[in-house]
Amino acid sequence: xxxxxxxxxTQKGTSVCNFTIAANRYYRHDSNLEKEVGYFDxxxxxxxxxACTNNGRKGRGVRVVGRLKQDRWTGSDxxxxxxxAIVAEHVEYRSDFRKKDESDSEAEAxxxxxxxxxxLEMTGGLKELPYMQEEAEVEELQAAVF
Numbered sequence: 001x002x003x004x005x006x007x008x009x010t011q012k013g014t015s016v017c018n019f020t021i022a023a024n025r026y027y028r029h030d031s032n033l034e035k036e037v038g039y040f041d042x043x044x045x046x047x048x049x050x051a052c053t054n055n056g057r058k059g060r061g062v063r064v065v066g067r068l069k070q071d072r073w074t075g076s077d078x079x080x081x082x083x084x085a086i087v088a089e090h091v092e093y094r095s096d097f098r099k100k101d102e103s104d105s106e107a108e109a110x111x112x113x114x115x116x117x118x119x120l121e122m123t124g125g126l127k128e129l130p131y132m133q134e135e136a137e138v139e140e141l142q143a144a145v146f
């Protein structure tokens with residue numbers, strides 16, 4: 001999560017939580033390892049929104065499963081606008097990440113977990129590392145490489 005979750009309530013009393021996640025992608029370009037970062041807005045509704053607000057915070061790793069939703073509108077200037085967001089159906093939580101200068105051996109292990117599988121294979125760093133989750137929030141565990 002790149003910022004703390006923001007909780008609001010609809011007029012009918014339904015909880016809605018909004019937060020942004022960053023996803024890293026590593027690829028080779030002319031024998032150089034390149035990094036591409038994408039930022040995605042996520043919205044969660046109801047009990048999931050409450051759980052995201054209570055468990056989420058800036059720097060915490062998450063895995064979000066959901067659907068894409070596109071909003072379209074015409075601005076006051078007459079121009080058409082569009083925005084795509086992920087509507088979360090399932091969220092899994094991981095430990096907090098720390099900045100490199102603040103890291104200890106545990107934080108470095110978590111940074112290894114955050115790197116995509118293809119990056120770890122290219123750098124020789126693919127290892128069996130424990131999957132960390134909050135059991136109360138996850139009903140089923142799916143095998144996944146972050």
